[in-house]
Amino acid sequence: MKLLNELALTLENPHWAVNTEFAVLDTILTMHPQIYKIVASDFSGKESKRLGRQDAPTIEQILRGALYKEMKSLTYRELEYAQHDSRICALFIKLEGRAPLSFSVWQKYISMIRAETLDQVMIAINKVAQQEGLEDFSKVRQDATAIETNVHYPTNNSLMWDCIKTFDRLLMKLREETGGAITVRRYKKQAKKHYGKINNTKSEEGRKELFEKQLKLLRTSINQAERAVATLTLHCAEAARVLAGEISALLPKAQKVYAMTHRHEILGEKVANEDKLF
DSSP states (O other): OHHHHHHHHHTTSHHHHTOHHHHHHHHHHHHOGGGHHHHHGGGTTOOOOSSSOOOOOOHHHHHHHHHHHHHHTOOHHHHHHHHHHOHHHHHHHTOTTSOOOOHHHHHHHHTTSOHHHHHHHHHHHHHHHHHTTSOOOSOOOOOOOOOOOOOOOOOHHHHHHHHHHHHHHHHHHHHHHTTSOSOOOOOHHHHHHHHHHHHHOOOHHHHHHHHHHHHHHHHHHHHHHHHHHHHOOTTSOHHHHHHHHHHHHHHHHHHHHHHHHIIIIISOOOOOGGGOOO
16 A cells, blocks of 8 residues: 555656656655665676766666666667656656766666566566556556558569668667677668669569679678677677577578579579578
């Protein structure tokens, strides 16, 4: 009951009243500070030195920042911007009296929290919510929107384009999650032009020339993705490791698309079904 009373007081603030999800979470964390001890072990021996600038966030701010980032599905740069743009973000992260933190600071400290630790934090929060009667977990809300559509025919041209644009999307996300630690050259715009020209070119010689150009972009994209995954360290953020896993899973498929397209469109071979990717 005490938690419910505190929550009622919190919701009197108009900023919290329109962000009830964060109001509940803020109240739980305030009433149960022992939750912060769960993440404390991830920072043991890593405290900032006494000399130099004393601008490191507290463990409370780090955990709150991590929760806000995950709940809003933000990148570190977007989290930095939210501190300036969103009043509820500043309130929830407890930034009163200090300047907002840069994306590189957030990346440095949030990445120290292990995925297993964050799971334990969420379990502890949910247990409190259940004990206080805020949630009975009898219902789960999820997006079930479905739109009927056709799967596009997997031509060599469309498969190459899919690989290049997917590498571009994943690598750009990876660059943001690592705070710009990896360099990404973008080939999406040029590849899209080749994709359109191949679809509209009738002559065999003209198509072959365009396929050679597109294959070169695909090979360059594959090489760039391999280098990006290889440069990641084991101590990078969980989100970055997930993206690296997605890129690694795409690499053998992209290699197969490259091989079958080169054989069919450049060498003029008939590719057996078992060597194709559909």
